[in-house]
Amino acid sequence: MTTAPRLTAKGRATRDRIVAAATDLIAVRGVAGLSLDEVRRAAEVSGSQLYHYFDGKQALIRAVITRQATAGPSPEIGALDSQEALRAWADAAIEYQERDRGVGGCTLGSLAGELAVGDDEARAELSSGFLSWQGILREGLAAMCDRGDLRADADLDELALALLAALAGGNVLSRTMRTTDPLRAALDAALARVASFAP
Amino acid sequence: MTTAPRLTAKGRATRDRIVAAATDLIAVRGVAGLSLDEVRRAAEVSGSQLYHYFDGKQALIRAVITRQATAGPSPEIGALDSQEALRAWADAAIEYQERDRGVGGCTLGSLAGELAVGDDEARAELSSGFLSWQGILREGLAAMCDRGDLRADADLDELALALLAALAGGNVLSRTMRTTDPLRAALDAALARVASFAP
Structure with a gap:
């Protein structure tokens, strides 16, 4: 570091x-x-x-x-501990991609695309960044679980990683294909997956 | 081209x-x-x-x-027109990432990470590559729908994009974090989403 x-x-x-x-x-x-x-x-x-x-x-x-990596969810979004908060997080990501008309964006995912191979120090820092995002998502899901908004059989680690991968993959496809459709589809599917564990 | x-x-x-x-x-x-x-x-x-x-x-x-882009699903996997075929496709991607110990992989997603910004000709070719993969996945899902394996209310375009984004995002996270967990989680969640539309 x-x-x-x-x-x-x-x-x-x-x-x-x-x-x-x-x-x-x-x-x-x-x-x-x-x-x-x-x-x-x-x-x-x-x-x-x-x-x-x-x-x-x-x-x-x-x-x-x-x-x-430390930008985290926008302050107005706060903790990602409800379906609504996750939806707002997803919408903010889609809006960000939309604003750029899919041209750019300097997300951890796009940095990882360029740097994860061939620059091991950058890769390690990007990995910490992803881990901290995974932690934020997992914490929010755990709070939902504690409140009884998610069933106990929900695999929180898997859901957090699936949400993060939907964001990263949706961004890379949207940036390449110049449409927000892939990002929207990926996040919608991941959110629906989370919602499927509601009691 | x-x-x-x-x-x-x-x-x-x-x-x-x-x-x-x-x-x-x-x-x-x-x-x-x-x-x-x-x-x-x-x-x-x-x-x-x-x-x-x-x-x-x-x-x-x-x-x-x-x-x-034209490598397509391995010939032994064939058409992606059943839950089992999609599972085999996902397992092949995880195995590919595992074999590399998450070091590399020359996937369309990783190429897009490096090339989608700043090289418009490469971006356009990558975009065609993603489109053709999206088409292969959508075709398989449509066949499942025709056979009655998926309900008519399934949004096939969204599901195809969600599967592709799970692959791309899972790969970028796995390559960066040096574990296949994110790819596995992303693909499992996307497949579960498809399965949720079984009648």
């Missing part, structure tokens, strides 16, 4: 601006097409400022992974 | 050997890590032979996409 140096508030804001600019550029060009020069221009920082925070493209990419 | 020039049987065998070698190398290194020199060595051809068939890395990558 890249540990960010201790920064002043202003330094943190500059670093965040650089990472945000890199995230947006990766969404459009992919990791392979990322140019530090473009990041510098988009973030409106000098080359020496950029290198002060990141000693190269790899370090910057790690920071993007960490950013996307 | 790259159209292969008319080739003698020997020429076709050489070209196939080159594409097979590139596919194997991409499975381990990703598209970004593919070196034509390594392909040449692995396929045991000279540089001029390689350039006779492919005028560069992009042309070779297109040929790999076409190869993987």
